[in-house]
Amino acid sequence: MKELDPLVLLAVFQEMLGPQLWLLMLLAVAGITGFAALLVRERRLYSRRLVAAELFGLVGGVIALVMMAQFSVSGFSDAGGPIDWLLIGLVYGIGLVGSTILVYAALGWMGLM
Numbered sequence: 475m476k477e478l479d480p481l482v483l484l485a486v487f488q489e490m491l492g493p494q495l496w497l498l499m500l501l502a503v504a505g506i507t508g509f510a511a512l513l514v515r516e517r518r519l520y521s522r523r524l525v526a527a528e529l530f531g532l533v534g535g536v537i538a539l540v541m542m543a544q545f546s547v548s549g550f551s552d553a554g555g556p557i558d559w560l561l562i563g564l565v566y567g568i569g570l571v572g573s574t575i576l577v578y579a580a581l582g583w584m585g586l587m
Contacts (some may be wrong), residue, residue, distance in 0.1 A: 491545055508579035523587040527578035534573020535566040
């Protein structure tokens with residue numbers, strides 16, 4: 475495979491995640507849209523809300539790892555090479571950042587903090 479084809483990536487993710495892929499995609503788009511709209515409305519970041527969202531982001535990273543272990547055929551004990559550990563770290567990081575953005579937006583729109 476000499477080229478990176480987005481449709482191939484979509485097919486791989488669809489095979490790995492099944493119908494949960496579309497739920498996660500919808501959640502990501504809703505979180506980013508809500509966060510951007512909140513920033514436009516408030517014109518600043520609130521530190522208390524951001525710290526609370528970052529603390530939940532730590533839990534969100536762990537949830538992403540649990541979901542990865544549930545959806546994939548292999549477990550964490552099967553990780554052997556450096557790329558496996560890099561992927562595990564990447565999944566944790568995406569879960570951390572995604573849940574932080576989602577929680578910040580949710581707290582802002584609910585008027586909390």
